[in-house]
Each structure stands twice: as structure tokens, then as C-alpha cells.
Amino acid sequence: MTTDDMHSDRDACITLAHGAGGRQTAALIARVFARHFQNPDFTADDAAILPVGSFAAGRAAFTTDGFIVSPWQFPGGNIGKLSICGTVNDLACMGAVPRYLSCAFQIEEGFPLQDLEAIAAAMAKTAKTAGVRIVAGDTKVAGRGQVDKVFITTTGIGECMEGAHPSGSRAEAGDAIIVTGDIGRHGAAILVARRDFAIDAAITSDCAPLAAAVKAMFDAIPDRAAIHTIRDATRGGVGTVLHEIAAESQVGIELNTSAIPVAPEVRGVCGLLGLEPLYLACEGRLIIFAPQAIAPTLVEVLRTLPDSRQAAVIGRVTPDFSGRVVLNTEIGTKTLLPEPSGELLPRIC
Template sequence: MLRDDRVTLAHGGGGKAMRDLIAEVFAAVFRPDGMEDQARLADAALAEPGARLAFTTDGFVVTPLEFPGGDIGKIAVCGTVNDLVVGGARPLWLSAAFIIEEGTEIALLRRIAASMQAEAEAAGVRIVTGDTKVVGRGKGDGVFVTTSGVGVIPPGREMRAEMVRPGDVAIVNGVLGDHGAAILAARGDMALSTDVESDCAALGHLMAAVLAAAPGARAARDATRGGLAAALNEIAGAAGVGIEIDEEALPLRDEVTGVCEILGLDPLYLANEGRLVVFVPEAEAAAAVAAMRSRPEGQGACVVGRAVAGHPGMVTMRTLFGGSRIVDMLVGEQLPRIC
């Protein structure tokens, strides 16, 4: 039915062209239960006494739309899943809304939809509802995606940033900054050449393994915009504790470090799309690291620091030279938006 090569304004007009676009590009891939204006959701986990719903939403923009290691669709699924799992929820359902610029290739949309579905299946979630809008040329940037996610927090599970206590250990699940470095190189406007791929990954299975091994886990954050530095500062501020990290312990690729040195960037602030930091009691730290390393997305897991009673609300780093420096929140931006 869909014979066009590119999106036209007619595909957003509410008629047959729009119906064909939705049916062939999105519904045929996501396979929702019917084509109603809402999804009707049921899961046995909702019936458990004390179970709670977790709900999140996020918008995604990235240039280029496809890059080494992923695309905007993969980021949209992974980012929303990860926002749920760092709160201890089991993600179940996603919605996906697309803002599409006139002239966008239909083949690109098909690749994005296929990527989203593949990632959703791997993460154990379903894309159950959505929306499509078309804007005129020059009114968008190819494709924007907004996703919302719903999950279930099991009875008795409580993970919040304010629960972190002095002595708790901070663990990350792998090398940092790959996503930011990959996007910078893919843009091609800085003449950078690197084989680094985005770390984009859904972390639900990894987080489930961590919680099974370390049931006392206090809090977690995915280190997306603002990188590890932003995640740690959010936790320090909410918990009223200090956080100390060790520069020597930070897992970084030489390629990422090199990109940062060339451009004058700090890898602590580079975005990640498949990395989280979790705080656990010291007695459970070894078990949590082992659980992460048992998963493909946690092979590089390591301890990077701990919470302390001193300098509450502040993050500091012990440097390679033996000194200490403050790791503050960014006031502006290191580089243009990449997720």
C-alpha cells in the first residue's frame, strides 16, 4: 500500500496516506493489540499486594540519526527502559511518538522501527501504543522520538537516591564515554576518526542480576546527559552525603581519552546510553560487581568510589597526581545535544 519513498505532508494529514504509513512502517513491526486510541494493559505482577507502577517519559534527538552502535530508535527504547530499571522496576510497556520531517526517507523510518522492536524484544518489553506527526521541511530535524515507559516495582523494593549512606560503594557497569565519543566522530565535522561504538544498551537484565546478588542496593542512576559526573552529583545532593571517586579506577578507553584531550573535554561529563552507577552497602559490593560481570553489558564493571560523611552534596575525585578536585555539575554544555 505504501508506495512513497519519502514522507510527505499527506502522511500526517489523517487520511489514507497516514493510515498506510502507520500500518506498514510502525504497526506491522510493533504489532500492538489492535489499533485503538489507547493500550489496555494487564500483567500478573500488578496483582501482587504492595506492587507499585513506575512511569517515565523522555524525548530523543540525535544527529546523525544512525551512528556506530545504534540509532535514534535504539536510544529511545534503551533510555526509557533504563530510566525504569534504575528505580528497581521491571519494565513492561512502552509508547512511542514520532515527529517526522517532510522529506524523510521511508526506508530510514523502517530501519528505526525495526531497531526499536529488536531492542524491545531483547529487553522484554512491548511497544503497545504511539503517535505520528509530520512537520514541514525545515521545521524538524529528520525524526524526533518521544517514548514513555511503564513498569512494576515489586513489593518491598525501595531504591531512591536519598537512601545512600556513608560507606556505600559506587559501581559502574563498564567503560565510560563511548556514546559521546562515537557521536562526535560520526558527525564528521571535527575530522575525528575512531572505531569506538556507542554503548547503547537496555540494562534491565543487568539490574535484575544486581538486585538478586545485592538486595540491599540503595540507588542507581543511568549516566546519560552530563555523564557520570551529573549522576553522582544528583545522588550526592539528594542523599546529603559526599561522594569520592578515584581517577585511577575510572574505566576509560584510550580512544575516548584521546578524543577528550584533543577537544578539551572531560570524559566524566560525556554522555552514555548503556552505563549506570549503583550504590550498594560495602558488604554487597563484591557480589554486585560479579553479578554485573556475568552479563554482556556489564563485562567492565568496577568500583569507582564511595559515599562519605564529609563535604555533603559534593563530589570529589582523587587524581592520578595524588591531589583532589571537585567534580561539579556542568553549568552549560561541553558539546551539542547528543541524546
């Protein structure tokens, strides 16, 4: 490649022709996606063909998620990494091992090709970490002003683990509630990156794939059914997820405020803006409900893994307060965590 080529290449942008389905689309797929995502199941045909007959439990988990985060890159990741983590974590929350992903791009005309490369590279790296293959995709281009930079929708197929069937409706009185790390970092990172509030704070998103953490938990206990509920605390944060589980399982939830891990820099931003960390989005944090008896084992296993080193028990399920979330405050009182409503921050994921 000559210097001239490299120069023109560095300045290259997405055009409407890249989304027209013809020669330029094929060239874009070959150059960016096929190169980064290469694996034996990747397809240029209309659909990938997958050997699901080999799934031991005979069941697949299937989930989809659209990502429209703004800005598309932020400390700790970009929309590409996020789009893999979100879908991988949704599969893991169902007790499934993520196997295959598809990804659909909607790109604004004029988006720099090298930025798309950075996104694809982050997707490939995260998919590799998560042990999942990107096997099918689609690229559409909309004119300037018709889509804001880039949207990605990923859809995943996971192999259900035999005997594992966690669900939002299976939380039980007596369960311990575990969080896999400090909360609210993704929401706080996006908030700072957007610069609407002119806050300078070095906050990195928690964005991470947690399939390995989930598998490690199931492998550490004799009866997989004992893990009652796993949810990832994304939009709406830990508070929203806990309210949903309390409602679905018709149980009460008691949290020990002092046990909830929050990074000092996140606490700082929350203090400045009057925000509650429990409502800030995470993109690499799970909430797990399991009997008190096995909670120490689960926490111990989680703490051996890089993205869940700060795992902690933050509360318990009670037969009282059905459908509600109660905070045991640091001054020894009890207070209700209000139900979330409205939009704290749009385009968080």
C-alpha cells in the same frame, strides 16, 4: 512485488499525508510500525488496555523521554535503539521491570521511508532484548525545515519489584559506587559522528538496555532495599549524575580516578579536545550505590552480562564533603570535580 515497485519503494519518502490521520497514516502504521512492533497488546485503538492488576507489588513506574539526537544514526545504534534504551533504563533505575512502551514520532516531510524502517526495526529488536512491548504510538509529520529529520518520544510503564526502592536520595556514607562499564562512549561517538572536529576515531556508542542487569542485581541479594541508588548516566555523564546524587542525598562522593574505566579511543578524543570523560554522555551505563559488603556480589553478577562486563567499583560515599564530588587522582592528591554547567554538546540524545 515487481522490480518497479521495489525501486519506487526504495525511494519512497514521508509526506504530510502520512501525518494527517487518514488512509495514508493507517497504511504507514500497518507497513512500518504494526509489522515491526507486533505483539498481543499493540493497539490501533485510541489507547492500549493493560492488565496492571497483575503487577505483584501494585505499583507501576512511569517515565517519558524525548529523543532528538543528531545525527539520527551513529556507530552502535540509531535514534530508534536509543529511544528504547533510554526509557527502559529509566524504569530499571527505579527498581522496575519494563513492561510496556509507547512511542510518538515527529517526522520531517521528505524523510526516507527506508530510514524510518531501519529505526522501527532497531526499536523492535531493542524492545525484544529488553523484554518490553511497544503497545501504543502516534505519528505526526511537519513540513520541511520545521523539524530536523526525526524526533521520537517514548514513554514506559514498568512493574515495580517488591522491596526495591532505589532513589537518588538514599545514598549513604559507607556505600560503594559501581559503574557498569567504561564511560563516555555515547557522547564521544556522537561528537565524532557529527564531524564538527574532523576527528577520525572508531568509537561505538555504549547504547544498551540494562533492565536485565538491574534485575540480575536485585535477584542476587537477600534484601532488595540494600541497593540504595541506581541512575543512568545520560546527558551530562557520570559527573553530573554523581553531583545530583551528592546533593539529593546530602553526602560526599570520593572517586578513585584510576578505577574509572575509559576506553583508550575515548581517552584519545578527550585528550585532543580537552574534554573530561566524566562529563560525556553514556546511554548504556548505570551508577549503583550499595553497601561495601554487597558490592563484590553486584560487580560479579554484572560481569556475567554482555553489556556490563567491565563493571567496577569506582569510589565510595563519605560523611565528609557533603554535596561534593572529590577525585583521588593518580598522583595521590585530592581535587574537586567541578559542578557541570551549560551545554557540552547539544542533541546528544
